[in-house]
Each structure stands twice: as C-alpha cells, then as structure tokens.
Amino acid sequence: MTRSNPPAGRLADAPDALLAERAGDGDVAAFETLARRHGPLMRAYSRRLMSSPAEADDVVQESLITAWKEIGDLRDGAAVKAWLMRIVAHRAVDAGRRRKSHGNIADHPEAIDKAPGPEQSAVAGSASQALRRALAGLPDEQRRCWVLKEYGGQSYEEIAQTLGISATSVRGRLARARTTLVTEMEEWR
Amino acid sequence: MNPIRDCGRRIEDLSDYLETGFSADAAHIEHCPQCQARLAGLRSLHTAALNLMDDDVASLSGEGTGWLDGMLANLRLETRAGRSIPLASNTADLLTETEGAVIALVRNVGDSLGGVLIGRCRLDGEVTVPGAPVEVNVNVSARYGYPLPVMAEDLRAAILTELLVETELNVAAVNVAFTDMREPLAEPGRTDGGGL
Incomplete structure (x- = not known):
C-alpha cells in the first residue's frame, strides 16, 4: 500500500518548520514528506550505530513511530532534522541494550564492516573505505561515542545522557577513538 | 606521535x-x-x-x-483527535466531531488556494461548549509573488465559509499569520493549484 496523498506534491518544497507544524496537527502527508526528506540520513546514521542493516532499519522504523507521536510537542520545527537524529540515537541505544539483555553476544565490531552498503568495493582504497575499516576495528562503546559526536552532533553531556555513562567516560572514549582513527588514517595515507 | x-x-x-x-x-x-x-x-x-x-x-x-x-x-x-466538538442540532444524540477533523478541514481549504500552505492551526476558545465564540489562528507559508493582503483576505473568507457549511462552530475571527515565504515556482505556469 502506498499513500500518495494529493497534497504531497504541494509539500515538496515546504520548509521543515511548516511540515513539522502540520505533522504536529495530524497531517500524515506532511510527516511522510519529512520522513522522505530525512529518511536516508536517518538510515545511514542508524547503520553506523547498529551492527546490521536489518537492526538499523528496525531502529529507523521505531524512530518514525516515536517521531509521529511526539512531533506535536516539538517547539522549534526548523530543528526537526537534529531532533530526528536524536530520536534515532536513543532508539539505537535502546535496541543495543535490549539485544545485550537477550543474551546475544555483545556487538561484534567486525560485523559493522558489512553495514555501510553495497558499494564498498567501488570505493576500495578511498579515504571512506579506510575510515570504514578503522571504525569497524574500534570497540563498540568507543565507536558509538564517536558516531554520536561526529554524526549526531551531540555534546559530551548529551552523549553521556544517551548512553547512561559519565561525561568523563565519554571524553575518554572519544579521545581513544580519535587517537586510533587518526593513526589508522595516517597509516592508510 | x-x-x-x-x-x-x-x-x-x-x-x-x-x-x-x-x-x-x-x-x-x-x-x-x-x-x-x-x-x-x-x-x-x-x-x-x-x-x-x-x-x-x-x-x-x-x-x-x-x-x-x-x-x-x-x-x-494514528490520527490526532484533539477535543470533541458537540454538534448542537444533534444534542439528543450527543453527536460530536473532533477538533483534529476541523483542523484538517481548515488545512485543506488553505491547500486549495494558490500560493498558500497552512502550517499550525489552532482553535482558540471553548470548542466543547456549543455556541461559544472560537478564534481560528493559522500560520501560513506564502509563495513569493502573491499579494499577501489579498491572500490573507481570500483565505479568511474561504475558511469562514467552509466552517459555516461544515461545522456548527461560532467563528468569531480567523487570524492569518504569515510565518514563511517560499521561492517562486521555476515555471511561471500554475502547477500550484490555480490563482486566487
């Protein structure tokens, strides 16, 4: 079933703030326009946070449900993109916790390498590929901190809150992640 | 290092x-x-x-x-129902319509006018009390190139008419706030739903 509500075309160039207001008032077409506009970014971000594409898509789906429920309370509609990214981060961390509590082996860093997408071979040897490899080698908790900071734009305090750890631990993990990543990127060069 | x-x-x-x-x-x-x-x-x-x-x-x-x-x-x-608005002429049956449905109605009126996109819409007043005066407040994004006073007047009239026909609300005022301007369409032709 595809919902191609007639207003969707009219909404194509509507600013985020207006779409957020309409979605907050219950306009499904406006919400879908926002989801289409920011969906690929949410999905890419989720894949960087999760260990498999399937899990990442579950996280995006849960994030959209949360977003629809809460968008009426969003104060600054112009900030909807950052707000969506924060929801993805929270849902991803929740999903990670659930998985651990279900007794699965904790995140396997080496599985991450399969996450990014189908075009890996095309960019083999590029800086992107080198960074992808370096990220895959990081311990999970360091990688998460780095992704939340670099792609989520979260502050130390926000990351600490998201992950339920101290801001000092966040700083430490980020420092270790950056040291490793910088070193590996230099070796690649 | x-x-x-x-x-x-x-x-x-x-x-x-x-x-x-x-x-x-x-x-x-x-x-x-x-x-x-x-x-x-x-x-x-x-x-x-x-x-x-x-x-x-x-x-x-x-x-x-x-x-x-x-x-x-x-x-x-799930739809957002909001408050229940009683339909006075049907008091015996206690029929109501939802605030969410009325807001959707207002939005659709706006979307049928050229250059208009309605953002937030609020019904201010005791909508749950039959006959109580209600003010309709809408945020509007206007397409650049449409004269705003005319657009506001046409929109007010269209919303008022629609609410008179479709609801039993006692609409005291329709207030239009322009909160955003959008770029003119690339083509001069009207793919935006017709003129005013």
Missing part, C-alpha cells in the same frame, strides 16, 4: 580547540609542531567522516524509496 618528544597535550584538548576555536593553551598549540600535526590529523579525520556519511547517504538514496514506502505503510499513523 613521537613518545620521546611528546609535548604532553591530550587529544581531547586539541579536538576541543578544533571545535570551539578557543583554548587557554592556544599559544602553545599554534607553535608546537606535534600539536599542529595532530590537529591536521583530526581535521582530515573530520573530512573523511563527512565524506563517509555522504557516501552512505548517496548509496542509500540510490537504493530507491521502497524500504521507506514499506515502513510508512506499516506505521499506521
């Missing part, structure tokens, strides 16, 4: 400096070859990170929207 001649600055200090452009230690950082080398490393890491995300988003966008279509179809977004 050369452990023998390590200047002792930590990478978190350098990344804070990179992020904020400020450090109490700036004088050292600016003149220390080791710090400069590590700053360069952090900068290239940041660039590589942005490129990686761009690559990921581009390749995911290239996969089409099938994944999202399915997701959105499965969401079954």
Whole structure:
C-alpha cells in the first residue's frame, strides 16, 4: 500500500518548520514528506550505530513511530532534522541494550564492516573505505561515542545522557577513538 | 606521535580547540609542531567522516524509496483527535466531531488556494461548549509573488465559509499569520493549484 496523498506534491518544497507544524496537527502527508526528506540520513546514521542493516532499519522504523507521536510537542520545527537524529540515537541505544539483555553476544565490531552498503568495493582504497575499516576495528562503546559526536552532533553531556555513562567516560572514549582513527588514517595515507 | 618528544597535550584538548576555536593553551598549540600535526590529523579525520556519511547517504538514496514506502505503510499513523466538538442540532444524540477533523478541514481549504500552505492551526476558545465564540489562528507559508493582503483576505473568507457549511462552530475571527515565504515556482505556469 502506498499513500500518495494529493497534497504531497504541494509539500515538496515546504520548509521543515511548516511540515513539522502540520505533522504536529495530524497531517500524515506532511510527516511522510519529512520522513522522505530525512529518511536516508536517518538510515545511514542508524547503520553506523547498529551492527546490521536489518537492526538499523528496525531502529529507523521505531524512530518514525516515536517521531509521529511526539512531533506535536516539538517547539522549534526548523530543528526537526537534529531532533530526528536524536530520536534515532536513543532508539539505537535502546535496541543495543535490549539485544545485550537477550543474551546475544555483545556487538561484534567486525560485523559493522558489512553495514555501510553495497558499494564498498567501488570505493576500495578511498579515504571512506579506510575510515570504514578503522571504525569497524574500534570497540563498540568507543565507536558509538564517536558516531554520536561526529554524526549526531551531540555534546559530551548529551552523549553521556544517551548512553547512561559519565561525561568523563565519554571524553575518554572519544579521545581513544580519535587517537586510533587518526593513526589508522595516517597509516592508510 | 613521537613518545620521546611528546609535548604532553591530550587529544581531547586539541579536538576541543578544533571545535570551539578557543583554548587557554592556544599559544602553545599554534607553535608546537606535534600539536599542529595532530590537529591536521583530526581535521582530515573530520573530512573523511563527512565524506563517509555522504557516501552512505548517496548509496542509500540510490537504493530507491521502497524500504521507506514499506515502513510508512506499516506505521499506521494514528490520527490526532484533539477535543470533541458537540454538534448542537444533534444534542439528543450527543453527536460530536473532533477538533483534529476541523483542523484538517481548515488545512485543506488553505491547500486549495494558490500560493498558500497552512502550517499550525489552532482553535482558540471553548470548542466543547456549543455556541461559544472560537478564534481560528493559522500560520501560513506564502509563495513569493502573491499579494499577501489579498491572500490573507481570500483565505479568511474561504475558511469562514467552509466552517459555516461544515461545522456548527461560532467563528468569531480567523487570524492569518504569515510565518514563511517560499521561492517562486521555476515555471511561471500554475502547477500550484490555480490563482486566487
């Protein structure tokens, strides 16, 4: 079933703030326009946070449900993109916790390498590929901190809150992640 | 990093400096070859990170929207009912309509006018009390090129008429606030739903 509500075309160039207001008032077409506009970014971000594409898509789906429920309370509609990214981060961390509590082996860093997408071979040897490899080698908790900071734009305090750890631990993990990543990127060069 | 001649600055200090452009230690950082080398490393890491995300988003966008279509179809977004508005002529049956339905009605009226997109719509007043005066407040994004006073007047009239026909609300006023202007359409032709 595809919902191609007639207003969707009219909404194509509507600013985020207006779409957020309409979605907050219950306009499904406006919400879908926002989801289409920011969906690929949410999905890419989720894949960087999760260990498999399937899990990442579950996280995006849960994030959209949360977003629809809460968008009426969003104060600054112009900030909807950052707000969506924060929801993805929270849902991803929740999903990670659930998985651990279900007794699965904790995140396997080496599985991450399969996450990014189908075009890996095309960019083999590029800086992107080198960074992808370096990220895959990081311990999970360091990688998460780095992704939340670099792609989520979260502050130390926000990351600490998201992950339920101290801001000092966040700083430490980020420092270790950056040291490793910088070193590996230099070796690649 | 050369452990023998390590200047002792930590990478978190350098990344804070990179992020904020400020450090109490700036004088050292600016003149220390080791710090400069590590700053360069952090900068290239940041660039590589942005490129990686761009690559990921581009390749995911290239996969089409099938994944999202399915997701959105499965969401079954529940409607927002809001308050219940009684229909006075049916008091015996206690029939009501929802505030959400009335707001959708107002939105659709706006969408049928050229250049108008309605954002937030609020019904201010005791809508649950039959006959109580209600003010309708709408935020509007206008397409550049339409005269705003005319647009506002036409929109007010259209909303008022629609609410008179479709509801039993006692509409005391319709207030239009222009909150945004959109670029004119690339083509002069009207693909935007006709003129005013």
